[in-house]
Amino acid sequence: xxxxxxxxxxxGTVALQxxxxxxxxxxxxxxxxxVSFPSIAPFQLQEIMFKNYYTAFLSIRVRQHTxxxxxxxxxxxxxxxxxxxxxxSEEGAQEYxxxxxxxxxCDMAKVLELRLILRQPSPLWLSFTVEELQIYQQGPxxxxxxxxxxxxxxxxxxxxxxxxxxxxxPSRVSSEVQQMxxxxxxxxASHTSARIGRFDVDGCYDxxxxxxx
Amino acid sequence: xxxxESDLSLIxxxxxxxxxxxxxxxxxxxxxxxxxxRPEIKLESLKEDIKEFFKISGWEKKLQNAVYSELSVFPxxxxxxxxxxxxxxxxxxxxxxxxxxxxRILKSLNSMCTELSIPLARKRPVGEQKELLNKWNExxxxxxxxxxxxxxxxxxxFLEVLINLRNPNYENGDSLSFRxxxxxxxxxxxxxxxxxxxxxxxxSSANVPMITLPPSTKSFSELFENEHVRIGQKVLAEQDSAxxxxxxxxxxxxxxxxxxxxxxxxxxxxxxxxxxxxxxKTNVIQHDLLVDSLIYKxxxxxxxxxxxxxxxxxxxxxxxxxxxRDTSVLDHFAYxxxxxxxxxxxxxxxxxxxxxxxxxxxxxxxxxxxxxxAPLCFLYHEPSKLYQIFREMYVRxxxxxxxxxxxxxxxxxxxxxxETLLQTYLPQLFYHLREIGAQPLRISFKWMVRxxxxxxxxxxxxxxxxxxxxxNSLEILAVLAAAVFAFRAVNLMEVTSLAxxxxxLADLSTxxxxxxxxxxxxxxxx
Numbered sequence: 001x002x003x004x005x006x007x008x009x010x011x012g013t014v015a016l017q018x019x020x021x022x023x024x025x026x027x028x029x030x031x032x033x034x035v036s037f038p039s040i041a042p043f044q045l046q047e048i049m050f051k052n053y054y055t056a057f058l059s060i061r062v063r064q065h066t067x068x069x070x071x072x073x074x075x076x077x078x079x080x081x082x083x084x085x086x087x088x089s090e091e092g093a094q095e096y097x098x099x100x101x102x103x104x105x106c107d108m109a110k111v112l113e114l115r116l117i118l119r120q121p122s123p124l125w126l127s128f129t130v131e132e133l134q135i136y137q138q139g140p141x142x143x144x145x146x147x148x149x150x151x152x153x154x155x156x157x158x159x160x161x162x163x164x165x166x167x168x169x170p171s172r173v174s175s176e177v178q179q180m181x182x183x184x185x186x187x188x189a190s191h192t193s194a195r196i197g198r199f200d201v202d203g204c205y206d207x208x209x210x211x212x213x
Numbered sequence: 214x215x216x217x218e219s220d221l222s223l224i225x226x227x228x229x230x231x232x233x234x235x236x237x238x239x240x241x242x243x244x245x246x247x248x249x250x251r252p253e254i255k256l257e258s259l260k261e262d263i264k265e266f267f268k269i270s271g272w273e274k275k276l277q278n279a280v281y282s283e284l285s286v287f288p289x290x291x292x293x294x295x296x297x298x299x300x301x302x303x304x305x306x307x308x309x310x311x312x313x314x315x316x317r318i319l320k321s322l323n324s325m326c327t328e329l330s331i332p333l334a335r336k337r338p339v340g341e342q343k344e345l346l347n348k349w350n351e352x353x354x355x356x357x358x359x360x361x362x363x364x365x366x367x368x369x370x371f372l373e374v375l376i377n378l379r380n381p382n383y384e385n386g387d388s389l390s391f392r393x394x395x396x397x398x399x400x401x402x403x404x405x406x407x408x409x410x411x412x413x414x415x416x417s418s419a420n421v422p423m424i425t426l427p428p429s430t431k432s433f434s435e436l437f438e439n440e441h442v443r444i445g446q447k448v449l450a451e452q453d454s455a456x457x458x459x460x461x462x463x464x465x466x467x468x469x470x471x472x473x474x475x476x477x478x479x480x481x482x483x484x485x486x487x488x489x490x491x492x493x494k495t496n497v498i499q500h501d502l503l504v505d506s507l508i509y510k511x512x513x514x515x516x517x518x519x520x521x522x523x524x525x526x527x528x529x530x531x532x533x534x535x536x537x538r539d540t541s542v543l544d545h546f547a548y549x550x551x552x553x554x555x556x557x558x559x560x561x562x563x564x565x566x567x568x569x570x571x572x573x574x575x576x577x578x579x580x581x582x583x584x585x586x587a588p589l590c591f592l593y594h595e596p597s598k599l600y601q602i603f604r605e606m607y608v609r610x611x612x613x614x615x616x617x618x619x620x621x622x623x624x625x626x627x628x629x630x631x632e633t634l635l636q637t638y639l640p641q642l643f644y645h646l647r648e649i650g651a652q653p654l655r656i657s658f659k660w661m662v663r664x665x666x667x668x669x670x671x672x673x674x675x676x677x678x679x680x681x682x683x684x685n686s687l688e689i690l691a692v693l694a695a696a697v698f699a700f701r702a703v704n705l706m707e708v709t710s711l712a713x714x715x716x717x718l719a720d721l722s723t724x725x726x727x728x729x730x731x732x733x734x735x736x737x738x739x
């Protein structure tokens with residue numbers, strides 16, 4: 001299914017914490033990221049993709065466009081999705097994640113705004129967030145083509161032209177040529193990734209020192 | 214559902230792409246063409262008939278084995294947006310640490326090169342090539358002057374790097390918390406505890422007795438042993454890799470071991486493989502590499518001094534020198550956190566067409582590297598087969614023992630697993646050793662990095678490596694290390710210094726692996 005990236009504006013993360021941020025000693029365990037789409041009309045969400053950075057659980061709330069004049073409400077579309085099976089250890093901490101429309105709890109037909117709620121209950125990590133956030137909407141379906149009349153409505157079979165002496169049957173030749181063309185296309189398309197095994201360049205393996213890059 | 218289907222088709226596409234480059238593909242094609250002569254193959258149902266023919270003639274099994282081999286070695290395809298370095302190692306700080314470690318190794322090699330004024334690579338003159346060809350089978354008799362060479366690094370240098378590994382996003386403060394690491398490794402990787410390790414062990418359940426039963430029940434054990442051998446012969450007759458891997462979890466009879474390992478690793482000595490090995494031999498004869506001297510030195514220092522392995526000295530040269538020239542090893546860097554060192558042809562610095570890898574296989578040997586090959590010499594006597602088995606063992610398992618990665622079988626996880634097992638199940642011993650300044654990992658690290666080669670008696674070592682192949686994981690090395698400490702706990706509680714602790718654990722050659730593991734896994738947990 002084709003998808004098209006939607007330009008989004010990611011507002012700064014807001015930490016939720018009990019008490020005064022300055023004076024309390026603990027680190028916040030909940031962060032909220034607001035994602036808005038300033039220049040796009042309400043769209044159908046296909047996929048959310050991001051790179052995790054030590055977030056353990058993710059919830060997503062969405063605000064959709066409603067046709068009537070009622071104010072749009074926030075609805076939870078993903079609840080406590082687990083990104084790190086053990087919040088205290090590194091498993092899943094820096095993985096790339098994709099969330100699809102079919103994993104959401106509600107229909108994502110006319111998205112106006114998204115709110116990502118990140119949770120990291122473990123006190124061991126200094127910070128956590130999600131990076132490289134990208135939102136995709138459904139791409140356009142392949143455009144319907146109009147066929148020329150002679151393709152969609154072929155004329156009834158004509159009488160085949162009488163064969164000339166000594167020449168092969170044209171329909172057989174054309175089908176064989178077609179098969180050969182198909183074979184060459186297949187060979188061209190299937191290239192192997194096998195190595196040749198040479199480590200030198202034209203027989204020469206006289207090296208400089210090793211490079212540090 | 215959609216996601217799983219697209220994942221599956223991605224995996225299938227990846228495996229097909231890989232197998233198309235293998236010799237099996239050509240063989241299957243030739244077999245298919247040849248089968249057209251057979252009377253049972255009809256044109257109308259061509260596809261089905263050929264598939265049936267493959268099933269009956271055993272070619273389908275070969276294909277199954279090849280697919281199973283690919284699945285065991287290559288990690289599953291990751292997220293499409295993940296860059297290639299993410300597949301090598303997902304954690305950024307570990308990639309960085311591996312990068313700086315590699316830089317240190319390259320600097321060391323470069324400085325050795327300039328100090329000794331020896332080129333990294335040199336084409337041999339024809340006379341020297343002839344001489345080497347003549348004494349190919351007895352390179353051990355050569356006594357080159359290796360006094361100026363030193364190994365690029367030893368396991369203890371690598372241990373220091375691992376001890377200093379830190380996650381910048383982790384609370385590494387001085388105050389003790391519930392997660393303070395009391396051992397040497399300070400990164401919070403996920404490691405299994407004994408119940409989880411046993412769950413992996415479920416297939417070879419405790420109901421089926423192991424081979425090594427105590428001598429008093431001799432006749433009973435003979436009955437089981439004969440049954441075990443009979444099943445092993447059946448598995449070999451079926452030529453099924455997956456079945457062999459399941460079977461070997463209970464250990465392998467000595468007579469069947471060589472064939473079983475070859476079946477699990479999907480190695481069959483085809484003429485192409487022997488030809489490939491001969492080609493590598495030609496490469497060794499034509500070019501002399503600095504790395505060769507390092508290999509010589511390593512063999513002379515380690516395997517030649519070992520009571521069990523000194524007889525195989527010549528085999529070791531034949532395998533390791535060819536290994537350095539083998540560019541097919543470069544493929545494993547796709548899933549190894551390490552990267553092969555790069556260089557340029559003299560005078561063409563910076564031009565990509567003249568960029569080459571050094572050594573050609575990208576692996577710089579360290580002190581003790583030859584011990585990965587030595588035990589295999591007991592099983593395989595034909596150099597090209599020995600070579601293939603070693604290469605496959607290296608790209609599946611051994612590379613993880615000397616590169617920094619977060620993989621559950623990587624050396625960092627093994628060290629953490631060892632320390633965690635010791636702390637959890639032998640807390641008094643761990644505390645005592647820590648108090649006297651003898652952190653247990655300092656003693657057990659060298660065992661794990663060499664996969665216990667050179668420390669255990671050979672028959673016991675091969676039983677251990679049977680399990681590595683059977684479970685496709687190196688975690689058993691950490692469990693055995695903890696089991697050894699548990700076994701010698703009484704003596705260790707009495708020592709008062711690191712040197713004394715080392716002395717207690719200096720000689721492991723009398724230990725029996727399976728009883729030790731059984732005691733630790735089943736009896737220590739109370």
